[in-house]
Amino acid sequence: MPTDGEFTFEPTEREAVRAALLEWYDRHRRDLPWRDIEDPYRTWVAEMMLQQTQVATVIDYYRRWMERFPDVESVAHADIDEILELWQGLGYYRRARFVHRSARMVVDEYDGDFPSTVDGLETLIGVGPYTAGAIASIAFDRPVPLVDGNVERVLSRLRAITGDPKSSENQSTYWRLADDLVDPERPGDFNQAMMELGATVCTPQNPSCLICPVRQHCQGFEAGEPDAFPEPVERSSKKPMSVAVSVVTRPAAGTGDELEFLLMKRPEDGLLAGLWEMPTVELDDEPDGQPEALDAIGGFLDASVGLDPEAALEQGWLGTMTHLFSHIEMTMHLAAHHFPRGVTLRGERERPTKWVPAGESEDVAMSAAGRKVMNRWRDNSALGN
Numbered sequence: 001m002p003t004d005g006e007f008t009f010e011p012t013e014r015e016a017v018r019a020a021l022l023e024w025y026d027r028h029r030r031d032l033p034w035r036d037i038e039d040p041y042r043t044w045v046a047e048m049m050l051q052q053t054q055v056a057t058v059i060d061y062y063r064r065w066m067e068r069f070p071d072v073e074s075v076a077h078a079d080i081d082e083i084l085e086l087w088q089g090l091g092y093y094r095r096a097r098f099v100h101r102s103a104r105m106v107v108d109e110y111d112g113d114f115p116s117t118v119d120g121l122e123t124l125i126g127v128g129p130y131t132a133g134a135i136a137s138i139a140f141d142r143p144v145p146l147v148d149g150n151v152e153r154v155l156s157r158l159r160a161i162t163g164d165p166k167s168s169e170n171q172s173t174y175w176r177l178a179d180d181l182v183d184p185e186r187p188g189d190f191n192q193a194m195m196e197l198g199a200t201v202c203t204p205q206n207p208s209c210l211i212c213p214v215r216q217h218c219q220g221f222e223a224g225e226p227d228a229f230p231e232p233v234e235r236s237s238k239k240p241m242s243v244a245v246s247v248v249t250r251p252a253a254g255t256g257d258e259l260e261f262l263l264m265k266r267p268e269d270g271l272l273a274g275l276w277e278m279p280t281v282e283l284d285d286e287p288d289g290q291p292e293a294l295d296a297i298g299g300f301l302d303a304s305v306g307l308d309p310e311a312a313l314e315q316g317w318l319g320t321m322t323h324l325f326s327h328i329e330m331t332m333h334l335a336a337h338h339f340p341r342g343v344t345l346r347g348e349r350e351r352p353t354k355w356v357p358a359g360e361s362e363d364v365a366m367s368a369a370g371r372k373v374m375n376r377w378r379d380n381s382a383l384g385n
Protein backbone atom coordinates (compact mmCIF):
# COMPACT_ATOMS: atom_id res chain seq x y z
CA MET A 1 0.00 0.00 0.00
CA PRO A 2 1.42 3.42 -0.84
CA THR A 3 2.32 5.57 2.11
CA ASP A 4 0.28 8.63 2.98
CA GLY A 5 2.60 11.00 1.11
CA GLU A 6 2.12 9.22 -2.22
CA PHE A 7 -1.54 10.10 -2.67
CA THR A 8 -1.74 13.56 -4.16
CA PHE A 9 -3.51 15.81 -6.64
CA GLU A 10 -1.19 17.79 -8.88
CA PRO A 11 -2.02 21.53 -8.89
CA THR A 12 -3.62 21.46 -12.36
CA GLU A 13 -5.66 18.40 -11.49
CA ARG A 14 -6.74 20.01 -8.23
CA GLU A 15 -8.05 23.01 -10.14
CA ALA A 16 -9.83 20.78 -12.62
CA VAL A 17 -11.51 18.70 -9.89
CA ARG A 18 -12.68 21.84 -8.08
CA ALA A 19 -14.10 23.39 -11.23
CA ALA A 20 -15.85 20.22 -12.41
CA LEU A 21 -17.33 19.45 -9.03
CA LEU A 22 -18.61 22.97 -8.38
CA GLU A 23 -20.13 23.23 -11.82
CA TRP A 24 -21.90 19.91 -11.29
CA TYR A 25 -23.07 20.99 -7.81
CA ASP A 26 -24.51 24.24 -9.15
CA ARG A 27 -26.66 22.28 -11.54
CA HIS A 28 -27.57 19.17 -9.59
CA ARG A 29 -27.61 19.91 -5.91
CA ARG A 30 -30.62 18.88 -3.93
CA ASP A 31 -32.79 21.66 -2.63
CA LEU A 32 -32.49 21.35 1.16
CA PRO A 33 -33.81 23.85 3.70
CA TRP A 34 -30.40 24.46 5.29
CA ARG A 35 -28.72 25.25 1.99
CA ASP A 36 -27.90 28.77 0.71
CA ILE A 37 -28.09 30.27 4.17
CA GLU A 38 -25.10 31.94 5.73
CA ASP A 39 -26.16 31.50 9.32
CA PRO A 40 -23.93 29.41 11.60
CA TYR A 41 -26.87 28.72 13.90
CA ARG A 42 -28.84 27.06 11.11
CA THR A 43 -25.87 25.12 9.79
CA TRP A 44 -25.07 23.94 13.29
CA VAL A 45 -28.61 22.72 13.99
CA ALA A 46 -28.76 20.92 10.63
CA GLU A 47 -25.39 19.27 11.17
CA MET A 48 -26.28 18.17 14.70
CA MET A 49 -29.49 16.61 13.39
CA LEU A 50 -27.73 15.01 10.41
CA GLN A 51 -25.01 13.39 12.51
CA GLN A 52 -26.98 10.17 12.96
CA THR A 53 -30.09 10.62 10.83
CA GLN A 54 -30.97 10.45 7.15
CA VAL A 55 -31.46 13.69 5.20
CA ALA A 56 -35.08 12.82 4.32
CA THR A 57 -36.02 12.44 7.99
CA VAL A 58 -34.19 15.56 9.12
CA ILE A 59 -36.00 17.93 6.73
CA ASP A 60 -39.30 18.05 8.68
CA TYR A 61 -37.60 18.15 12.06
CA TYR A 62 -35.38 20.99 10.91
CA ARG A 63 -38.35 23.02 9.65
CA ARG A 64 -40.31 22.52 12.88
CA TRP A 65 -37.24 23.39 14.92
CA MET A 66 -36.65 26.64 13.05
CA GLU A 67 -40.27 27.69 13.53
CA ARG A 68 -40.01 27.19 17.26
CA PHE A 69 -36.36 28.20 17.73
CA PRO A 70 -35.41 30.78 15.11
CA ASP A 71 -32.12 31.72 16.79
CA VAL A 72 -29.58 30.51 19.29
CA GLU A 73 -31.01 32.70 22.07
CA SER A 74 -34.38 30.98 21.85
CA VAL A 75 -32.68 27.60 22.33
CA ALA A 76 -30.56 28.85 25.21
CA HIS A 77 -33.61 30.15 27.05
CA ALA A 78 -35.81 27.11 26.37
CA ASP A 79 -36.56 24.37 28.83
CA ILE A 80 -34.72 21.10 28.12
CA ASP A 81 -38.06 19.23 28.15
CA GLU A 82 -39.34 21.30 25.26
CA ILE A 83 -36.13 20.65 23.35
CA LEU A 84 -36.35 16.92 23.94
CA GLU A 85 -39.97 16.95 22.86
CA LEU A 86 -39.10 18.59 19.55
CA TRP A 87 -36.20 16.19 19.08
CA GLN A 88 -38.41 13.16 19.80
CA GLY A 89 -38.15 10.64 16.97
CA LEU A 90 -34.71 11.79 15.79
CA GLY A 91 -33.05 9.50 18.35
CA TYR A 92 -29.72 10.02 20.06
CA TYR A 93 -31.17 12.36 22.63
CA ARG A 94 -27.74 13.14 23.99
CA ARG A 95 -27.36 15.37 20.94
CA ALA A 96 -30.43 17.36 21.93
CA ARG A 97 -28.86 17.98 25.33
CA PHE A 98 -25.62 19.01 23.65
CA VAL A 99 -27.53 21.48 21.47
CA HIS A 100 -29.14 22.99 24.55
CA ARG A 101 -25.90 23.29 26.49
CA SER A 102 -23.92 24.58 23.52
CA ALA A 103 -26.59 27.21 22.84
CA ARG A 104 -26.13 28.42 26.41
CA MET A 105 -22.37 28.49 25.89
CA VAL A 106 -22.73 30.56 22.72
CA VAL A 107 -25.00 33.04 24.49
CA ASP A 108 -23.10 33.20 27.80
CA GLU A 109 -19.49 32.84 26.67
CA TYR A 110 -19.51 34.07 23.08
CA ASP A 111 -22.02 36.85 23.43
CA GLY A 112 -24.49 35.13 21.12
CA ASP A 113 -22.06 34.82 18.18
CA PHE A 114 -20.82 31.40 17.11
CA PRO A 115 -17.04 31.03 17.00
CA SER A 116 -15.90 31.10 13.37
CA THR A 117 -12.76 28.94 13.54
CA VAL A 118 -12.49 25.17 13.70
CA ASP A 119 -10.72 25.40 17.08
CA GLY A 120 -13.36 27.73 18.47
CA LEU A 121 -16.23 25.62 17.18
CA GLU A 122 -14.73 22.49 18.70
CA THR A 123 -15.15 24.04 22.13
CA LEU A 124 -18.90 23.52 21.72
CA ILE A 125 -20.22 20.30 23.19
CA GLY A 126 -20.86 17.62 20.57
CA VAL A 127 -18.93 19.44 17.84
CA GLY A 128 -16.01 17.38 16.53
CA PRO A 129 -13.69 17.88 13.55
CA TYR A 130 -16.33 17.07 10.93
CA THR A 131 -19.06 19.34 12.33
CA ALA A 132 -16.59 22.15 13.01
CA GLY A 133 -15.32 21.89 9.41
CA ALA A 134 -18.88 22.01 8.11
CA ILE A 135 -19.86 25.13 10.07
CA ALA A 136 -16.57 26.97 9.45
CA SER A 137 -16.65 26.34 5.69
CA ILE A 138 -20.39 26.63 5.02
CA ALA A 139 -21.33 29.49 7.34
CA PHE A 140 -18.02 31.38 7.59
CA ASP A 141 -16.45 30.65 4.19
CA ARG A 142 -13.28 29.38 5.78
CA PRO A 143 -11.21 27.17 3.44
CA VAL A 144 -11.15 24.20 5.79
CA PRO A 145 -11.78 20.57 4.93
CA LEU A 146 -14.24 18.05 6.22
CA VAL A 147 -14.33 14.28 5.93
CA ASP A 148 -17.39 12.12 6.41
CA GLY A 149 -18.21 8.65 5.08
CA ASN A 150 -19.17 10.04 1.66
CA VAL A 151 -15.97 12.04 1.34
CA GLU A 152 -13.92 9.01 2.41
CA ARG A 153 -15.47 6.97 -0.37
CA VAL A 154 -15.02 9.60 -3.09
CA LEU A 155 -11.38 10.22 -2.16
CA SER A 156 -10.65 6.49 -1.89
CA ARG A 157 -11.87 6.04 -5.45
CA LEU A 158 -10.31 9.17 -6.92
CA ARG A 159 -6.87 8.11 -5.64
CA ALA A 160 -7.41 4.31 -5.49
CA ILE A 161 -6.62 4.23 -1.79
CA THR A 162 -6.52 0.72 -0.41
CA GLY A 163 -6.68 -0.51 3.17
CA ASP A 164 -9.13 0.03 5.99
CA PRO A 165 -10.76 3.46 5.52
CA LYS A 166 -10.98 3.83 9.29
CA SER A 167 -7.28 3.23 9.91
CA SER A 168 -5.46 6.23 11.30
CA GLU A 169 -3.14 6.26 8.30
CA ASN A 170 -6.01 6.45 5.83
CA GLN A 171 -7.89 8.95 7.95
CA SER A 172 -4.92 11.29 7.90
CA THR A 173 -4.66 10.79 4.13
CA TYR A 174 -8.32 11.73 3.65
CA TRP A 175 -8.00 14.87 5.76
CA ARG A 176 -4.83 15.92 3.97
CA LEU A 177 -6.33 15.36 0.52
CA ALA A 178 -9.58 17.10 1.50
CA ASP A 179 -7.51 20.02 2.77
CA ASP A 180 -5.57 20.15 -0.53
CA LEU A 181 -8.71 20.02 -2.61
CA VAL A 182 -11.05 22.41 -0.81
CA ASP A 183 -11.82 25.38 -3.02
CA PRO A 184 -10.49 28.61 -1.48
CA GLU A 185 -13.25 30.73 -3.04
CA ARG A 186 -16.24 28.49 -2.32
CA PRO A 187 -15.16 26.15 0.47
CA GLY A 188 -18.66 25.49 1.82
CA ASP A 189 -20.07 24.65 -1.59
CA PHE A 190 -17.06 22.51 -2.41
CA ASN A 191 -17.39 20.47 0.79
CA GLN A 192 -21.10 20.03 0.23
CA ALA A 193 -20.42 19.05 -3.38
CA MET A 194 -18.05 16.27 -2.28
CA MET A 195 -20.65 14.92 0.15
CA GLU A 196 -23.44 15.29 -2.40
CA LEU A 197 -21.41 13.41 -5.02
CA GLY A 198 -20.87 10.58 -2.56
CA ALA A 199 -24.54 10.50 -1.60
CA THR A 200 -26.04 10.62 -5.08
CA VAL A 201 -23.47 9.54 -7.72
CA CYS A 202 -20.45 7.88 -6.12
CA THR A 203 -22.64 5.54 -4.09
CA PRO A 204 -21.27 2.55 -2.14
CA GLN A 205 -22.54 0.03 -4.70
CA ASN A 206 -22.80 0.58 -8.45
CA PRO A 207 -21.53 4.17 -8.61
CA SER A 208 -22.87 6.12 -11.58
CA CYS A 209 -19.45 6.75 -13.11
CA LEU A 210 -20.81 7.54 -16.54
CA ILE A 211 -22.47 10.72 -15.29
CA CYS A 212 -19.73 11.60 -12.80
CA PRO A 213 -18.18 15.05 -13.24
CA VAL A 214 -14.75 13.94 -12.00
CA ARG A 215 -14.54 10.64 -13.85
CA GLN A 216 -11.46 11.64 -15.81
CA HIS A 217 -9.57 12.20 -12.55
CA CYS A 218 -10.67 8.95 -10.96
CA GLN A 219 -8.07 6.24 -10.59
CA GLY A 220 -10.64 3.75 -9.30
CA PHE A 221 -12.65 4.18 -12.50
CA GLU A 222 -9.51 3.98 -14.58
CA ALA A 223 -8.63 0.70 -12.91
CA GLY A 224 -12.02 -0.63 -14.01
CA GLU A 225 -13.25 -1.42 -10.52
CA PRO A 226 -14.40 1.74 -8.78
CA ASP A 227 -16.42 0.01 -6.11
CA ALA A 228 -13.37 -1.96 -4.97
CA PHE A 229 -12.47 1.27 -3.13
CA PRO A 230 -12.52 1.79 -0.25
CA GLU A 231 -11.43 -1.74 0.43
CA PRO A 232 -14.13 -3.79 2.12
CA VAL A 233 -13.07 -4.52 5.64
CA GLU A 234 -14.27 -7.57 7.41
CA ARG A 235 -16.08 -6.19 10.39
CA SER A 236 -16.42 -8.20 13.52
CA SER A 237 -19.70 -10.07 13.88
CA LYS A 238 -19.73 -8.94 17.48
CA LYS A 239 -22.21 -6.29 18.46
CA PRO A 240 -20.44 -2.94 18.90
CA MET A 241 -20.88 -1.12 22.19
CA SER A 242 -19.38 2.18 23.21
CA VAL A 243 -18.87 3.32 26.78
CA ALA A 244 -17.22 6.20 28.59
CA VAL A 245 -15.39 5.25 31.77
CA SER A 246 -13.66 7.25 34.46
CA VAL A 247 -11.08 6.14 36.97
CA VAL A 248 -12.25 8.22 39.91
CA THR A 249 -9.83 8.64 42.80
CA ARG A 250 -9.43 10.60 46.02
CA PRO A 251 -6.74 10.50 48.72
CA ALA A 252 -7.56 7.91 51.39
CA ALA A 253 -8.54 9.15 54.84
CA GLY A 254 -5.61 10.26 57.00
CA THR A 255 -2.49 12.00 55.86
CA GLY A 256 -0.75 9.35 53.72
CA ASP A 257 -0.39 9.25 49.94
CA GLU A 258 -2.62 6.26 49.36
CA LEU A 259 -5.49 6.69 46.94
CA GLU A 260 -8.95 5.20 46.91
CA PHE A 261 -10.89 4.22 43.78
CA LEU A 262 -14.60 4.71 43.37
CA LEU A 263 -16.28 1.51 42.22
CA MET A 264 -19.86 0.79 41.27
CA LYS A 265 -21.54 -2.59 41.23
CA ARG A 266 -23.05 -3.78 37.99
CA PRO A 267 -26.67 -4.95 37.97
CA GLU A 268 -27.26 -8.54 39.06
CA ASP A 269 -28.22 -9.63 35.57
CA GLY A 270 -26.88 -8.95 32.09
CA LEU A 271 -23.30 -8.31 31.02
CA LEU A 272 -20.72 -8.73 33.82
CA ALA A 273 -23.53 -9.22 36.32
CA GLY A 274 -22.71 -8.26 39.88
CA LEU A 275 -19.06 -7.35 39.22
CA TRP A 276 -17.53 -4.07 40.37
CA GLU A 277 -16.38 -1.53 37.84
CA MET A 278 -15.15 2.02 37.46
CA PRO A 279 -18.03 4.45 36.84
CA THR A 280 -19.15 3.61 33.32
CA VAL A 281 -21.85 4.98 31.07
CA GLU A 282 -23.03 3.36 27.87
CA LEU A 283 -23.16 5.74 24.90
CA ASP A 284 -25.83 5.78 22.21
CA ASP A 285 -23.20 6.20 19.53
CA GLU A 286 -19.49 6.75 19.09
CA PRO A 287 -18.51 10.13 20.54
CA ASP A 288 -17.31 12.75 18.07
CA GLY A 289 -13.95 13.22 19.74
CA GLN A 290 -12.52 13.29 23.23
CA PRO A 291 -14.49 16.30 24.57
CA GLU A 292 -17.77 14.54 23.91
CA ALA A 293 -16.63 11.40 25.74
CA LEU A 294 -15.39 13.48 28.69
CA ASP A 295 -18.66 15.31 28.72
CA ALA A 296 -20.66 12.08 28.78
CA ILE A 297 -18.78 10.57 31.70
CA GLY A 298 -18.71 13.90 33.55
CA GLY A 299 -22.48 14.14 33.23
CA PHE A 300 -22.84 10.57 34.46
CA LEU A 301 -20.70 11.20 37.57
CA ASP A 302 -22.78 14.22 38.39
CA ALA A 303 -26.12 12.50 37.84
CA SER A 304 -25.33 9.13 39.41
CA VAL A 305 -23.20 9.93 42.46
CA GLY A 306 -23.33 13.71 42.72
CA LEU A 307 -19.66 14.26 41.81
CA ASP A 308 -19.26 17.47 39.86
CA PRO A 309 -16.36 16.93 37.42
CA GLU A 310 -15.54 20.63 37.72
CA ALA A 311 -14.69 20.00 41.37
CA ALA A 312 -11.96 17.51 40.45
CA LEU A 313 -8.40 18.53 41.26
CA GLU A 314 -7.25 16.81 38.08
CA GLN A 315 -9.14 15.65 35.07
CA GLY A 316 -7.35 13.59 32.46
CA TRP A 317 -7.78 11.60 29.29
CA LEU A 318 -6.46 8.04 29.11
CA GLY A 319 -7.34 7.29 25.50
CA THR A 320 -9.51 4.63 23.97
CA MET A 321 -9.26 0.86 24.21
CA THR A 322 -11.22 -2.08 22.89
CA HIS A 323 -12.33 -5.10 24.86
CA LEU A 324 -13.84 -8.20 23.26
CA PHE A 325 -16.54 -10.24 24.93
CA SER A 326 -17.91 -13.39 23.30
CA HIS A 327 -20.66 -11.44 21.54
CA ILE A 328 -19.75 -7.78 22.07
CA GLU A 329 -16.91 -5.54 20.94
CA MET A 330 -16.73 -2.79 23.52
CA THR A 331 -14.93 0.48 22.79
CA MET A 332 -14.00 2.19 26.03
CA HIS A 333 -13.28 5.92 26.12
CA LEU A 334 -11.24 6.45 29.25
CA ALA A 335 -11.02 9.45 31.51
CA ALA A 336 -9.61 10.00 35.00
CA HIS A 337 -10.91 12.32 37.72
CA HIS A 338 -9.00 12.96 40.91
CA PHE A 339 -11.05 14.59 43.66
CA PRO A 340 -9.92 16.26 46.89
CA ARG A 341 -9.58 14.35 50.12
CA GLY A 342 -12.88 13.82 51.86
CA VAL A 343 -15.08 14.39 48.82
CA THR A 344 -18.36 12.60 49.36
CA LEU A 345 -21.04 11.15 47.15
CA ARG A 346 -24.48 12.69 47.04
CA GLY A 347 -27.96 11.76 45.97
CA GLU A 348 -29.92 8.55 45.75
CA ARG A 349 -27.85 5.83 44.18
CA GLU A 350 -29.36 3.13 42.01
CA ARG A 351 -26.36 0.84 42.38
CA PRO A 352 -24.09 0.02 45.31
CA THR A 353 -20.94 2.15 45.27
CA LYS A 354 -17.82 2.10 47.40
CA TRP A 355 -14.37 3.64 47.75
CA VAL A 356 -11.65 0.99 47.71
CA PRO A 357 -8.05 1.67 48.82
CA ALA A 358 -5.61 1.15 45.94
CA GLY A 359 -3.81 -1.57 47.92
CA GLU A 360 -7.01 -3.61 48.15
CA SER A 361 -8.21 -3.19 44.59
CA GLU A 362 -6.78 -6.58 43.54
CA ASP A 363 -9.15 -8.29 45.97
CA VAL A 364 -12.29 -6.83 44.45
CA ALA A 365 -14.41 -8.88 42.02
CA MET A 366 -13.78 -6.93 38.86
CA SER A 367 -13.97 -7.89 35.19
CA ALA A 368 -10.94 -8.29 32.89
CA ALA A 369 -12.06 -5.09 31.16
CA GLY A 370 -11.98 -3.28 34.52
CA ARG A 371 -8.46 -4.57 35.19
CA LYS A 372 -7.34 -3.33 31.78
CA VAL A 373 -8.70 0.11 32.58
CA MET A 374 -6.91 0.15 35.91
CA ASN A 375 -3.63 -0.88 34.25
CA ARG A 376 -3.99 1.89 31.67
CA TRP A 377 -4.50 4.33 34.51
CA ARG A 378 -1.41 3.01 36.34
CA ASP A 379 0.65 3.28 33.15
CA ASN A 380 -0.30 6.91 32.78
CA SER A 381 2.50 8.80 34.44
CA ALA A 382 0.56 11.98 35.09
CA LEU A 383 -2.47 10.52 36.84
CA GLY A 384 -1.58 6.95 37.68
CA ASN A 385 1.56 7.30 39.70
Ligand code: SF4
Pocket (backbone or CB within 6 Å): 154, 157, 158, 201, 202, 203, 207, 208, 209, 210, 212, 213, 214, 215, 216, 218, 220, 221, 226, 227
Ligand atom coordinates in the same frame (compact mmCIF):
# COMPACT_ATOMS: atom_id res chain seq x y z
S1 SF4 B 1 -15.84 8.05 -11.52
FE1 SF4 B 1 -17.15 6.68 -10.40
S2 SF4 B 1 -15.90 5.94 -8.72
FE2 SF4 B 1 -14.88 7.73 -9.56
S3 SF4 B 1 -15.58 9.42 -8.30
FE3 SF4 B 1 -16.95 9.30 -10.06
S4 SF4 B 1 -18.65 7.98 -9.41
FE4 SF4 B 1 -16.99 7.72 -7.96
